[in-house]
Amino acid sequence: xxxxxxxxxxxxxxxxxxxxxxxxxxxxxxxxxxxxxxxxxxxxxxxxxxxxxxxxxxxxxxxxxxxxxxxxxxxxxxxxxxxxxxxxxxxxxxxxxxxxxxxxxxxxxxxxxxxxxxxxxxxxxxxxxxxxxxxxxxxxxxxxxxxxxxxxxxxxxxxxxxxxxxxxxxxxxxxxxxxxxxxxxxxxxxxxxxxxxxxxxxxxxxxxxxxxxxxxxxxxxxxxxxxxxxxxxxxxxxxxxxxxxxxxxxxxxxxxxxxxxxxxxxxxxxxxxxxxxxxxxxxxxxxxxxxxxxxxxxxxxxxxxxxxxxxxxxxxxxxxxxxxxxxxxxxxxxxxxxxxxxxxxxxxxxxxxxxxxxxxxxxxxxxxxxxxxxxxxxxxxxxxxxxxxxxxxxxxxxxxxxxxxxxxxxxxxxxxxxxxxxxxxxxxxxxxxxxxxxxxxxxxxxxxxxxxxxxxxxxxxxxxxxx
Amino acid sequence: xxxxxxxxxxxxxxxxxxxxxxxxxxxxxxxxxxxxxxxxxxxxxxxxxxxxxxxxxxxxxxxxxxxxxxxxxxxxxxxxxxxxxxxxxxxxxxxxxxxxxxxxxxxxxxxxxxxxxxxxxxxxxxxxxxxxxxxxxxxxxxxxxxxxxxxxxxxxxxxxxxxxxxxxxxxxxxxxxxxxxxxxxxxxxxxxxxxxxxxxxxxxxxxxxxxxxxxxxxxxxxxxxxxxxx
Numbered sequence: 001x002x003x004x005x006x007x008x009x010x011x012x013x014x015x016x017x018x019x020x021x022x023x024x025x026x027x028x029x030x031x032x033x034x035x036x037x038x039x040x041x042x043x044x045x046x047x048x049x050x051x052x053x054x055x056x057x058x059x060x061x062x063x064x065x066x067x068x069x070x071x072x073x074x075x076x077x078x079x080x081x082x083x084x085x086x087x088x089x090x091x092x093x094x095x096x097x098x099x100x101x102x103x104x105x106x107x108x109x110x111x112x113x114x115x116x117x118x119x120x121x122x123x124x125x126x127x128x129x130x131x132x133x134x135x136x137x138x139x140x141x142x143x144x145x146x147x148x149x150x151x152x153x154x155x156x157x158x159x160x161x162x163x164x165x166x167x168x169x170x171x172x173x174x175x176x177x178x179x180x181x182x183x184x185x186x187x188x189x190x191x192x193x194x195x196x197x198x199x200x201x202x203x204x205x206x207x208x209x210x211x212x213x214x215x216x217x218x219x220x221x222x223x224x225x226x227x228x229x230x231x232x233x234x235x236x237x238x239x240x241x242x243x244x245x246x247x248x249x250x251x252x253x254x255x256x257x258x259x260x261x262x263x264x265x266x267x268x269x270x271x272x273x274x275x276x277x278x279x280x281x282x283x284x285x286x287x288x289x290x291x292x293x294x295x296x297x298x299x300x301x302x303x304x305x306x307x308x309x310x311x312x313x314x315x316x317x318x319x320x321x322x323x324x325x326x327x328x329x330x331x332x333x334x335x336x337x338x339x340x341x342x343x344x345x346x347x348x349x350x351x352x353x354x355x356x357x358x359x360x361x362x363x364x365x366x367x368x369x370x371x372x373x374x375x376x377x378x379x380x381x382x383x384x385x386x387x388x389x390x391x392x393x394x395x396x397x398x399x400x401x402x403x404x405x406x407x408x409x410x411x412x413x414x415x416x417x418x419x420x421x422x423x424x425x426x427x428x429x430x431x432x433x434x435x436x437x438x439x440x441x442x443x444x445x446x447x448x449x450x451x452x453x454x455x456x457x458x459x460x461x462x463x464x465x466x467x
Numbered sequence: 468x469x470x471x472x473x474x475x476x477x478x479x480x481x482x483x484x485x486x487x488x489x490x491x492x493x494x495x496x497x498x499x500x501x502x503x504x505x506x507x508x509x510x511x512x513x514x515x516x517x518x519x520x521x522x523x524x525x526x527x528x529x530x531x532x533x534x535x536x537x538x539x540x541x542x543x544x545x546x547x548x549x550x551x552x553x554x555x556x557x558x559x560x561x562x563x564x565x566x567x568x569x570x571x572x573x574x575x576x577x578x579x580x581x582x583x584x585x586x587x588x589x590x591x592x593x594x595x596x597x598x599x600x601x602x603x604x605x606x607x608x609x610x611x612x613x614x615x616x617x618x619x620x621x622x623x624x625x626x627x628x629x630x631x632x633x634x635x636x637x638x639x640x641x642x643x644x645x646x647x648x649x650x651x652x653x654x655x656x657x658x659x660x661x662x663x664x665x666x667x668x669x670x671x672x673x674x675x676x677x678x679x680x681x682x683x684x685x686x687x688x689x690x691x692x693x694x695x696x697x
Contacts, residue, residue, distance in 0.1 A: 419580065431601070452601075452604055454607075455603055455604040455606075455607035455608060456603050456604070456607075458607045458611070459579075459583075459606060459607050462580075466579075467578075
């Protein structure tokens, strides 16, 4: 009996594959949006993704003015039928005709992505975790984690040969939404406040009832562990990363940071403290013992446990930073407006290092996973005069221009506001506060000590992460 | 619209049959200097005045009052106008589109970024009463306060974010309004309870059929009402 069951599922799988290929190949050469929708997406793509007719709503009203996304989808539960209630969509799909070019980085590609982002952030789509754009020639999956929207696949060119594989990959992704967003806090330049950002973001996110893990991945400094007064326990990061048979899980290396407040109220997040043993190894030794992929695969098992995994990354581009960025979904880049090097280094990370990581990631995943993406930079608190601000703005314009001329790389979106989709030249600014530095000696995140600092970092968290 | 209506049409109308309606305060300099420039051209106002018909051959301005003031100063006899319908709604949205009236945001359910944008707008105004208010602090405290229950904007003054009663709070009324929810009787969040007055707290205690609270001070009342083991 089991055998026949297996056979039937295989048969239907086969049928779905045939349907996909057939509907795709029988499209006219330049199908309009309506035809892509009716002859390909509705006929075969949605069924292959596993959504029945009762689980799809065309022309879904997003709750923002008269905006309507082409399709909203969600699997039904016993009590709730999506087609009837129209509540909590899981996936949004925006379709274009083939006359709209969705090649990565084309003009219409960008406007379509902006459109999808707007839909994903609308009031009635808060629950949506995934978004797809396609014109039947290209397709790209986006993931939404709370407020953060990031590409989950590269923009893939569709052919009858790969459509079934692509669809299966997407299906797999949207049916296994990870709970955690992994954030590497990185800048090749030191002294821009990476560790402080990690600690205080962890503090704020915890206070907002998120479950947070912080990883001190800067063994040469170990500032984070020092600031929180947390040191390794029985199991060390060194042993965990070295262990290839999964005998030691990353979970066993975590230590809790607990803060008690007046009135018996406590907050706590987990920390993976620095491992001094790692600091004593030189780059060659490390490369012999570890793969830069180890951290990523170890983190995988924790992704269902935490809402946020924040990694403090050293200011260089060697083993630890490469591993951390490879392991993360997004890279948050603090800079200082009075420090031109920190801006130039951010630009290098965005146009050189992160694409390298993406290439490595795509190589390992048949081109289905994009790898880490950079979030727009932010200015980390420092008093600044109007004249100095002008200089900074000019320097940024030059950096953007240089990237465009020399590499054809558009840096502008990374030097602007994250979610203000219309205006993109206002970089988020975390105000300066003397309190923040004070707290380094007190072994407590400044956000738990000073209300003003809490407000500042809370605004930072709301800029990038919290809806 | 039918053939018998002018709504939507662009018409060349005599200035003297147009009533100004509500006068929008504009600088004399801008009016006169623009009038001078307009006189140097063929005197056509390419941006039309927006009017509604109030009687036969009588119109009233509902938007772009500036154009009217300039036309008058330039001594024009006729101006180009678009005829809008006579509803209140149209008048309201037209004034907003013309930038003559500031649209307001519902603070009961506004998002963090909406609050931030509204405060940034107010502070950027010339002679803003809010100069010196720290936007990140004010935004965050307002965002995280129990504002869905607020009956008015006064609780903002208790957030210690530099916005005090008087001019500053008045400035906020330009951009915010509220559609408050009734506070549920079984609310136990101490943060929300402290925003109530002692009398309101006592009323709440009575509703919950508690006793022995009549001489309690506010702090004790909050304690009593937020106690989960009661």
